Every structure is written in structure tokens, then in C-alpha cells.
Amino acid sequence: MGSPKSARSGKPDANSGFQICCGRADGRKAIMRRLALFSLIFLVDAGVAVANPFHEELEELLETHKRILATEAVVHSLAEGLRISEKDLWPEVSVTALQGRENRNNAEGTANTGVAISEFDLTLTQPIDFWQSKGSAIEIARLQYTQGQLGLEQTIQSILLEAITATIGLRTATLVESYARTSVANIKTQAQLEDAKVAKGAGLSTDVLQAKIQLAGAEARLSLSKGALRQAINRYRTVFGHEPPAASDIPILDIPLYKLPRTKEECVELALENNFQIQTVRNGEQVAKANIKQTRATSFRPDLNLILDSKWKSNVSGITGDTTEWIAKLEMKYNFNVGGSAMNSYRASQQNYLAASNQTQDARTLIEEQAKNTFEQLQVAQENAGFLENQANIAGEFLALAREERQLGRRSLIDVLSGETAEINALSDAEAAKSQVAITAYTLLFILGKLEISSVKVAAVIIE
Template identity: 25%
Template structure:
């Protein structure tokens, strides 16, 4: 069992990787490039990018055209009563009927160019840009969570694989122990109680091995969901201490300035302040140039035509709108206050995360050292109990208990080594630095600024930059 234990411990802690084995960085790269949830968040940010050209459209010209074409029939009936002036008793009646058919048609080309809108478009554009920046930080949050989930899933598969091998090895040891116990019973050295104890412990070992296999299957399922492929042969995982600061105080300082949760909240607060200014523009006058060119044929009667053009200055001065704008401004001010408080909440939450994860990392380091010491002591104890049992000084139950203590110590080391790696990535996530760039996963990571620059200045074209 000692050789199996050494193998599974190396599986978690480090060692020579099997040829063509999956690495932790490779698993994170797969998740970064193919995870559907992360790709959905990227699509969501691209949709947010479109709010900027939508806001810019407020000061751009608007042109529209109208046209009419149809058939018109006219029936004109005229009746005339003529009275002779020399003889009023005599008169003539006449009636005429005229039928006509025309094709009335008209066309109008109208345009409007805003000149001044109280700086509404300017503030809406700035607010939209702040929303884009906040969206980028939220995308970073999603990226961090997916990468951390990939690390956790990877290390869980390694942990559960090692635990299963330890449990299976334990079952093999218990079978051998039961065989030896039965032989001693046949020679009259022990009682039936010892045999029953060995049988009970073997049954318990098989149950634990079955539970370990179920746990491994569950971990493999999570790995498949996050990374996108089945785990084949996984190389040992290693902590990311090289990217971590030397002290908790430095970690807290970095997190307060770089964590995307805080930065997103700050951008949200900026957008809320700009929303107030955009709403206040509704109190101000607005001026635009409007005009149209038109042609009308056979609209009034057959054979007539009207062609013309006009250009006008349009001034709109709001006087009273029932209190609607005032209410919206007050509402926006309360929202802005909420967003600023949300930024304070984000700072407190990030600080709490840094301290919790930093403590977990230090605890994992201590647990590894303690587990290694516990294993060495348990191995010596098991050897001593077995030797003393040969002399009749120890019982079968004491041997079984010593074996169980050694198994628990080895599983504890496997868990501590898994927690050591995961905790280091958790600290990096709390800093806001668990990203493709910091880890060097791919030479060309996803750059959200590319799509933003592609659509920001577009005046038309419904096609997306990728051709859809």
C-alpha cells in the first residue's frame, strides 16, 4: 500500500507528467476559449457596445421619404336653371355629367438635423461608454469564475482519483488482513470475534471505495461541463504562488484597485451620474433644422401638379410637462446614490474575500506539513502494532484501527494538497488577476475593445462585424 500511496500523492502534488497528459493550464485554456457561458457573456458585452452608437444617433441627421400612388375616379354632375329676364314665367333646365380618371401621386423627402439638445446626446454617450466599461469588468468577473471553476474541477478529479486508488488499495489490504485472520483463527490463536471484526472492516472499506468512485464520476461530470472535454490523463497540479504578493496587506491593496467587482461598481456610479445630466437636458430648449422636398400630381384634380421645398428652424422650449421630468431626475439621483453605496459594498466584499482566501491558503500549507508528519507516524504505528500482534500483545481490532488511521492520514494529505492549489488560485481571483493575460494562457486572448472600435463610429449597416 505504501507504493500506491506514494503514487497518488505524486498525482496531486507534482512529479513527472505522463506523455500527452492534460495540464492545468491546458484545461484553463480550453475553458477560456470554448466555455459556452463565457462566450455568452462576451456576446452580451458586444450587445452593450451597441448602446454607444445608439446614443450618438441623437445628434445625427434623420432622413425619411414618403410616397403615394393610386387611382382616382371623379364624377361631376352640374345642373343649371336659366330664367328669361323678359318672361319670368319661362325657364330652361340643363344638366351635364363629366366623368374623369386620374392617377394621383406624391413623394416627399424630409430631413431633420439636430443642432442643440441640451447636451443630452453627449451625456447619454458618456453614460453608454461607462456602461461598456462596467460590462468589460463584469466579463472579467465571469472569466475569473470560469477559470477558477476549471481549476477546481481539475483538482477535484485529481483528488478523487487519488482517493479512489487509496480506497481500492485499502480494500486489497483488508482482504489480505481477513485472510490472515482466518488462518490464525484456524490455528486457534484468535477468536471468532476477530474474524467478524475483519469482515466488518472489509465491508466498510468496499462501501467507502464505492462512494469514492461515485465522487469521482461526479467530478468528471463537472469537469466536462466546465472544460468541455472528458478528463483523460491529468498531469499534477501546481499552485500559482509566483503571481501572489508576499503579504496579506499587499494583497488587500492590489484587490482594492484592480478587482473587477469594484471597478464595475465604480463605472456604474459614473453612468448613473451622467444619466442625471441627460435627464436634466429635458428642461433645456432644443433647436434643430428641418426641411422637406415634395412633388404632388393629380391630388386635387386632373392635370394639376405641385412641386416645392422648405427649410425651417425648429425651436422647442419646455415649459411644464406635468412633473414627469422632475420625477425622473429625482429618481436618477437616488439611483446614483445607490450605485455609490454599491461601490462601498463591493470594496468590503472584496476585502473579506482576500482575507478569507489568504487564510485558507496558509491553512492548507500547514495542513500539508501536518498530514505528512501524521502519515510518517501512522506508518510507524502500524508497523509496530503488526509486530506486537505477532507476539500476542495486540488485537486484530488494533491492527484494523491503525490501518484506518494511516488511510485517513493519506486521504487527508491528498485533500490538503488539492486545497493548497485551489486556495492559491482563489487568492489570485480575489486580487482580480485570475485572467488569461496574467496566467499567459493564450498569446492572443479575447479583446473586447476590438468589437467596440468596430461599431462605435458606424452610421449604418445592420451587419455585425463578424458578418451576421
Template identity: 25%
Template sequence: MAIKTQKLKKRGRLMWARTLLGVLIASTVLQGCTGSKKKYVYVSYNKGGVQANQGQSSQSMVSATPSGAASSLQASSLASAAPAGMQAPRAAGSGSGGLRNAVMAALSYSSEVRSAEAALSAAGIDVSIARAGYYPSLTGGAGVGSDGDHDYNVTLSQPIYDWGQTRAEVSGAEASRNATIARARAQREKVMLDAANAYIAVARAREIEKVAQEQLSAYQRIAGLARQRTSAGYGDATEVALAGVHVGEAESTLENARGALRDARSVYASRIGREAPGTTDVPELSSALSSLLRISGGARTQSVNLRQRVDQAPSVVLAQAEAAKANAAISAQKADLFPKLSVEAYVRGDEANEDPNTGVGLRLKGPTFKGLSNVQRVNAARFAYDEATWQVETQRREVTRQVQAYLDQEPTLRARLAILQEQRTKSRELRNLYEEQFKAGTRSLTDLITVQSDLTRIETSLVETRYDLYTLQYEAAGALGMLGSVLNITAPSGNS
């Protein structure tokens, strides 16, 4: 009778353990299938003891998101080039379209952008893996000895309290995902800026080549005037020789300009994946940047708005995400110093026992200490966080420097443009007058060559100044992460 009672008790424990095992497995499956509305049972620790709470998942307890929805969310985050809460200004490139089309072609051609977008598809996987720490874990094993003996075991374990380690790991995985999104956005901005700079470089080289061609034509005309005057008996052979020297110098300058243009076109092809277009019209970004930075307001308003825009720059957002990841690593390393509490249901057996051994209980698992390595890992995580924090400030200062360079130099460059344009008009009038006086014999060839050299220098400076202004504008927009917005270019609506 005692033996029968003992067997009934064992069978009752077995049925109870199997029932609990089935409930926990079903709970695990349901949690994996439900969306963000599932509830968690989590434990908070305070000086009064351990308190269990139940509630809807929130920001601190990250809700599960299906992989497809996560990809859509990441794609929409990447597509929104403009920072949240800010209306993008009118696209600067909507008028000509040449530069905008080149930038869009560069985005399609860039392997770096493709790589960053591929990383977005996998960005949510680590979050799902880290979130699995909240769920029960099922382990099992079986063994067979050389004499035929065998044993087996199945254990289902549900974490109860881990000093916030799982929460820290989820936070770190989320920060890593945010860093991936920010890195993809920063990569897009870099590719767009490189393409814009290549387009501007081609336009600059073409303008310089045009100036060099006009210079050669002018010296050839001057050489022709010198030959006419010499043949008429008003000059000598030295004037023809001097004019020939300057014609040769102009030819050399033109060849250099053509070489620079070929080099610019080669860079353009390598970045954009196709040949440079026949015409290169560079749209101005001054009004768009003024709208972004509210330059028309007072100095105080401009300074505050600049700081806000800098904090939303892709490189700064990326550095902030890396700092958040490093901060979560500190919490995870601290939690690893303490034991973890979990509840377990198990089934064990071997050939010696007819009925398997089943049971449910609590397990307290302590950390493994190897000298002071556990504490040293916490210190190392703190130093990594300090480094990441300073990297945020470094990126913030770099973006501010680039934008401030535009704000400081734009007035000077525009004033210089106005001065050079006036000088060019006067120099052309003076050159025409000198040519007439040279024909009349009242001006020397040296005077004519000097005024032509001055005109070439002014025209070259005019081209360089104008394209320096363009470069500053695009560098500032790219640093702020607004180049895609001002050119009306957004990321694709989905990434697969």
C-alpha cells in the same frame, strides 16, 4: 412684372434651400465615412451664454470607429486578462498542462462564453446609434387624399444645442459597451474557474478513492493475519469476525469514494465537454499569487497592492461600468427637461402650389410634460445610480473577502500539511511495528485496527487539506480575474 419678380424670388429661395440641403446631406455622408479624425461643431453652455466651438473629437466628444476596428478593440480588451500596466507572472500550468488543457477545452465548449463573445460583436452598435445624435436628421412624408389632393414635405434638421443630452447618451452607450466587455471577461473567468474546480474535484476524488482502496487492502491483510493466528491456535473466531466487520466497512467506504469520483467525473464532463483524463496533476498558484499581490513586501505595501488588484477585478470593473451608465442616464434625464434648439431646411408642397415652399430657420422644441413624470425620472435615475455605486462596493468587498481568505488560511493549511505528513510517516512505521508484534502475539487485533484507522484518518485529512489549499488559490486568482493570465490562456485575437 411683380408676378415675375415673385417667381424669381421663390426660385432663388428654392435653389438656396436645395443647395443647403445638398451640403448638409453631403456633410452627413462624409461624417459617416470618415474615421476618428473628423471634426465636430459642438456648443458649450455657461452663464455668459452659448458658445460654439470647433475642434478634434476627443474623449468627451466620442470619435467614430469603424465596426471592424471596434470589434478588434473589444477583442483585444477581452484578450488582455492581466490588468493594464502589470506583467503577468510565469504560467503555473505550463509544466503539467493537464489543467490548462482542460480549462482551454472548457472555454471552447462553453455556450456562455460563445454568447458573451457574440455580444462583443454588437457592443459598438449602440455607441454608433447614440453618436448619430450629433448628425443631421432627414425626414420626409407624402399624402394623398380621397379626392386626389396630395402634399409632400422634406425636412433636414441639424441639432445645435440640446443641453448635453446627446453627449450623455453617447457616454451611456460607451459605458454599456465597456460593461459588455467586462461581462465577457468575467464570464470567461467564471468558466475557467468552474473548469479548474471540476478538475480539482476529480483529482481530490481520485486521491480519496486511493486512500479507501489502501484502507481495504490493509484490513484484508489484517483479516488474513487474524485467520493465520486463529488457525495456529493463538487466537479465536471473534478476532476473525471483528476483522471481517472492518473489511466490510472498508468496502462500503470504497464504494462511497467511487460514487463520489463518478459524480466528479460527471460534473467535469458537463463543464468541459469531454471525459476526465487518466491523470490529474494540479499546479500550484502560490508563487504566481505572491507575485501579483507582492506578499513578500510589508503589510502596508501588500494592503495597497491588494486594493489595486481588487479594483481591476472583472466583477468590480463590470459594476463600475454599470455605475457610469447609470450616471450618464442622470445627465440625459436632466437634459430632457429643457427645450432643444436646431436649424432646419425644408421643402414643402401640394397640388395647389406650382412651386414648392422652401425655407431655412431655427426650431426650438420643448419637452412633453405629463404631470411631474419628467422630474420623477431624474430622481429614479439618481436612485439607480446610488444602487449601482453600492454594487461596486459590494463587488469590491466580495473579491477582497475571497483573496483575503486565501491570504489568511494558506499559512494554516501549509502548517497543517507539514504536521499531517509527519504524522503519516510515524503512523505507517507504527502500523508496521504493530503488525510484527501482532504476528508475535504481543499485540491484540484491536490495537492493529486502531492504528490502521488513525492512519486512514490522517491520510484522508492530508488529501482534503492539500486540495482545500488548491481551491483557495484558484478561487483567489479567479476573483482577481487573473486565472487566465497565470495559466497562460488568452482570449482569441478576434471575434466575428
């Protein structure tokens, strides 16, 4: 991954201090222009967003991600289980064929027999689902299939949120590392100027030490920002499965303002209606209710079957020659445990339904809280981003004035160096705050169950 481009600060020279400071000011202004552009991109309406290959990359990710493929396989398995349950209502055919020899020792006065025999039996059993035992099983399988589909959609949106967060985090880490690198370069330049002044007898050695102190702090911040960038790269690589693009090619993600609810009440209403966690536990409650019906039918009701049985026999049972049997019957069969285990099964199904019902209510409460908190976090993050951007602007203006006054002898070196530190911290904080706004916005869409590729807005890049 390419290194972020540092701001131009000029060549250090003892006789050109003012020009060098102007060069650093130009570098700072360039950074501020990029920051302002990034702020504008995050705050503009979704109408300025244009198509971007990032959407195609997201589509490819959702088609190939192993977690999604695994969930799809589970859904296919549940679909087959539903077909199995539906086909339990179909008749079953049993075929038996035999051939051998039968020796019979008959009663006195009757000759014994020993002949070759053959027999072919064909039985058709049609279940009669009078008490809906199989119908309940079909209903359960259908609900489980729906639950699997909900899980698949939730997994897709979860992966999409991870991809969005990884992309925003990578861009933020790249910019913060760039700011830290620029700060180190500027402080190094100032330290070289002070060294040159001391060598000519015009400077103070304490100023040199102050510059070196600030330089050590700036290098420490640069080291931290490099570590954060490496972690962001690792996260991007884990989510997307390939190396991240160059810094200039990282997409700038816009906030889908038009998809976000305008009030907290609307946010809660949408979350309770569309959140996949709530839909999943609600579906589980329906499964538990259907299981009560199935348990009642299988434990306290007999099985009913219509049976058609036909047999073709040759020399069987001591009867010489061919015989044919046709039997049509309605069979009722009931198996029960003398210890009353059927009642225990029924009570267990009732308790499972009670548990599922309580889980649904608990999930609604938690999602309502989560929706409210995320909505409020988004508002706070937007306000915080505005304040920090203003702080960054003020810090930049102060640094520019401090450098000019330093040339005129009205400011100490520590004022300039402190201003340099304050500006880089303000720029980094503003960048992190804007990232948090975007991540919170997309997280809110995930909670609302509305996060789709079409929701991801990629801002147009303005090339100066």
C-alpha cells in the same frame, strides 16, 4: 473511467505471514511515495511547470462554453447599441412622394379645378445637441458596453475557476478512492491470515471478529469515496462537456506562487483595484451619474433641430404648373407634462445614483473582507496540509512497526488494524488538505481578477 490501481499485497497464506506483511508494507510505501510526489508537485516553484495539453483544453473550453458565448452575444448587442447612440447625432432624411387627383371647389367667381397632381418632399433634420442630451446617451451606452466587457471577463475567469476546481477535485477523489480500496484489500488479507490461524488452532476467534469489524468500516469508507468520486466525475463532465480522462491522465495542477500576493495588505490593494465585481458596480455608478445629466437635458431643455425642407409640386393647391419650395429653419421644441413629471424623473435619477454609490461602497467592503479571508484561508490551508502530511508519515511508520511487532507477538491484531485505519484516514485527509490549498490559491487569483490560463500551472509528471 479506469479504476485506480490497488497496491500489491501478496497472496494470503498461513505459512508466509511475514512476507505478506512485507508486501503490504511495500504497497503502503508505494502510496506514500505517490503522496510525497504529489506534495512536492504542489509545493515546488512555478519554474518547474512545463507546457501541457491541459492549457489547450482550457482554451477550447473558453471558446465553446455556452455561458461565455451567451455573454459574448450580450456584449455584441451592447456594441450595436453604442453605435446606434453615436449615430443619433447624424442628420435624418425624410422623403415623401405622392401622386393623385385634386378637385377644388373655389370661391364664387373662380372656376373650380380638377387636375392630376404630384409632389415630392425632401427634408433633412440635423439635431443640435446643445444641452448634451444625446451626448449623455452616448456616454451611457459606452459605459454599458464597458460593463458588458467586464461581465464577459468575469464570466471567463469564473468558468476557468470551475474547470480548475473540477480537475483538482477529480484527482483528489481518485486518489482517496484508491487509498480506501487499498485499505480494504489489506484488511481482507489480514482477516484471511487470522482465519487460517484459527483453522490450525494457533489463532483467536476474537481476532477474526476484530478484523471483520475493521473490514466493515473500511468498506464503508470505500463506499463513501466511490460516491465522492462519482460526484467529482459528474462535476467534471458538467464543466468540460465530455467524459473525464483515465486516472493516470488527470493533470496535476501546481500552485502559481509567483502570482500570489505576499502580504494581506497587498492582497487587499490588488482586490480593490482589479476585482471585476467592484469594477462592474463602479461602472454602474458612472452610468447612474450620466443618467442624471441625460434626464436634466431631456426633461428641462428644449430640442433644437436645423431643418432643410424642399418640395417639388405639380398642379398642387389649385396652382397650375410646377412649383418649388425651399425652407431652412432652426426649430426649437419643448414638451412638458403639466403635472411636473419631469421633476419626478430627475429625482428618480438622483436616487438611482445614490443607490449605485452605496452599492459601490458595499461591494468594496465585501470584497475587502473576501480578499482578507481567502488570503488567511490559504495560509491556514498550507499549514494544515503540512501537519496532515506529517501525520500521514507518522501513521505509516507506526503501521509498519506494528506489523513487524505483530509478527513477533508484541502487538495485538487490533493495534495493526487500528493503524491501518489511521493511515488511510491520514492519507485521505492529507490529500484533501493539499487540494484545498490549490483551490484556495486559484480562488484568491479569481478574487484579484488575475486568473488566466497562463496562471494555471501543470506540473511535470515524474515516471519511475
